[in-house]
Amino acid sequence: MRTSILYATGSAFFATLSLAQQGYGSGLGPSSSSNGSVQVQNIAAHKQCTVYAHGGNVSDVPNILQAFSVCDNGGTVVFPEGQNYYIASKLNPVVNDVTVEWRGVWTMSPDITYWRQPQNTYPIAFQNHHASFVLTGDGIHIDGYGTGGIFGNGDTWYTAEAGDTQPGRPMPFVFWNVSDVTVSNFYVYQPPLWSLNIMNGTNMYFTNITNNATATQAPYGENWVQNTDGFGTIMTPTIL
Secondary structure, eight states: OEEEEEEEETTEEEOOOOTGGGTOTTSOOOOOOOOOEEEEEEETTEEEEEEEOOOTTOBOHHHHHHHHHHTTTTOEEEEOTTOEEEEOSOBOOEEEEEEEEEOSEEEEOOOHHHHHSGGGSEEETGGGEEESBEEEEEEEEEEOTTTOEEEOOHHHHHHHHTTOOOTTOEESOEEEEEEEEEEEEEEEESOSSOSEEEEEEEEEEEEEEEEEEEETTOOTTOOOOTTOOSEEEESOOOBO
8 A cells, every 4th residue: 555645834844644544544524414406695795605515426516616606705615624525516605705614525436437537627738737617817715624524546557557647537626727826624634636736826825734645456566646736836936
């Protein structure tokens, strides 16, 4: 088993627990109750959109996009703890002045055949990469509260390719054309490629970010987690 782990606080990186120690050795994200809805409330003159997962392999992407749209411009999007959101297609919310209480988990679909099709991801010109989730906008504030993040199902990719990385692996979280962004207490486990990529970003602040890539089927001494960098930055002058 080969593990690539990064823990970021400010600009420093430290080794942290293995994926199995953190409860993700089975290759599945946490369970969630079935609901599949977006609850919209007005709280102190601001909209709050709480997204509840369908459960199972039903895509939650339409509801997630609805929440970002309805609660744009000064609102809050909430992913409650214990909810597991199934991400079965690409998404690129464009937002302004949004707070994200990201306590739940987004689980990327393990359908390699689907994600390898160019039309199902966003092209990243640098090194001919791709992305499944791209976030764009200004004034974005994300807090994972230590429980929220993305489970990328990367072990499916590591095992299928057995150390020979092929084109088409999607990055699970890309910031594109963003400014005034804070991300704290958040994780990316089992990314198919780079955990976090920032392109054309200014005034970005990251605190307590955990990235972990573990190839559970890799023979001892072999590296099957190539290109699972913790952070990638392109044309991004200010990151703290």
